[in-house]
Amino acid sequence: MNFTKMHGLGNDFIVVAGEKELPADADQRAIQLCNRFFSIGADGIVYILPSDNADFKMRIINSDGSEPEQCGNAIRCVSKYVYDHKLIDKTEITVETLGAGVQKVQLNVQDGKVRTVRVDMGQPILNGLQVPTTVDEAKVINYPIEVDGKEFRFTAVSMGNPHCVIYVEDAVNFDLATWGPKLEVHPMFPRKINVEFATVKNRAYTDMRVWERGAGPTLACGTGACATLVSSVLNGLTDREATVSLKGGELFIEWNEADNHVYMTGPAEEVFTGTV
Numbered sequence: 001m002n003f004t005k006m007h008g009l010g011n012d013f014i015v016v017a018g019e020k021e022l023p024a025d026a027d028q029r030a031i032q033l034c035n036r037f038f039s040i041g042a043d044g045i046v047y048i049l050p051s052d053n054a055d056f057k058m059r060i061i062n063s064d065g066s067e068p069e070q071c072g073n074a075i076r077c078v079s080k081y082v083y084d085h086k087l088i089d090k091t092e093i094t095v096e097t098l099g100a101g102v103q104k105v106q107l108n109v110q111d112g113k114v115r116t117v118r119v120d121m122g123q124p125i126l127n128g129l130q131v132p133t134t135v136d137e138a139k140v141i142n143y144p145i146e147v148d149g150k151e152f153r154f155t156a157v158s159m160g161n162p163h164c165v166i167y168v169e170d171a172v173n174f175d176l177a178t179w180g181p182k183l184e185v186h187p188m189f190p191r192k193i194n195v196e197f198a199t200v201k202n203r204a205y206t207d208m209r210v211w212e213r214g215a216g217p218t219l220a221c222g223t224g225a226c227a228t229l230v231s232s233v234l235n236g237l238t239d240r241e242a243t244v245s246l247k248g249g250e251l252f253i254e255w256n257e258a259d260n261h262v263y264m265t266g267p268a269e270e271v272f273t274g275t276v
């Protein structure tokens with residue numbers, strides 16, 4: 001299998017193009033090839049496939065073999081890949097996702113290569129049961145949750161995939177490894193959840209660290225950054241445009257009042273190619 005190793009702010013993927021559909025053993029391949037000690041190593045495998053209603057279809061498999069509905073950093077990598085590898089010759093493209101519909105992407109090209117990518121990530125889903133959580137409310141904002149006798153408060157947002165955002169005093173030094181995995185599988189989240197720990201620095205800047213469903217602690221999460229901005233607006237903490245600072249770098253996120261869509265802008269990088 002030919003592959004290209006790519007990343008969005010250190011959230012890294014084995015990108016595979018040229019297959020017609022997802023391989024039957026996609027889960028096992030991901031578990032094996034994403035292993036950082038015995039194989040290539042990555043947070044997931046991303047397949048660029050043909051689509052009937054968009055320029056391309058993207059499917060992503062997490063490093064534990066599970067398939068999420070959407071991935072913000074992967075969609076930027078896919079968009080860079082198809083342009084830089086000349087599979088397409090335009091700077092406005094569409095990418096079909098499993099659970100977030102067809103997304104519109106704008107490529108910022110300099111010297112013939114894509115440098116940054118702006119993605120229309122669609123409308124956030126806020127209904128508690130639809131995120132999904134077990135909370136039957138139109139919005140789940142600053143809601144209590146108990147883990148091992150400790151109470152947190154979370155805001156639930158789906159960007160196609162489920163997120164819970166928790167505000168802490170110091171996200172950068174927060175004990176992600178202890179609380180992330182416990183919250184990921186908490187019974188309030190029927191399809192598990194991505195967990196964002198955030199600290200708002202000012203109305204336009206937020207620190208965030210993420211524990212991803214199916215991948216653990218990653219250096220960045222695009223959908224997580226979008227969920228964090230939406231949560232911060234719902235909690236009255238930031239404006240509708242803000243920078244979210246992750247371990248691997250910064251993403252600029254806008255939640256447009258007119259169309260209710262969330263827009264994410266950030267880089268994508270190619271690291272190396274190989275055959276396995």
Ligand SMILES: N[C@@H](CCC[C@H](N)C(=O)O)C(=O)O
Pocket residue numbers: 011062067068069070071072073074161162194212213214215218220221222223224
């Ligand atoms: N890293 C991603 C999200 C990948 C999927 C996630 N682990 C899930 O299971 O929902 C991003 O950049 O959005």
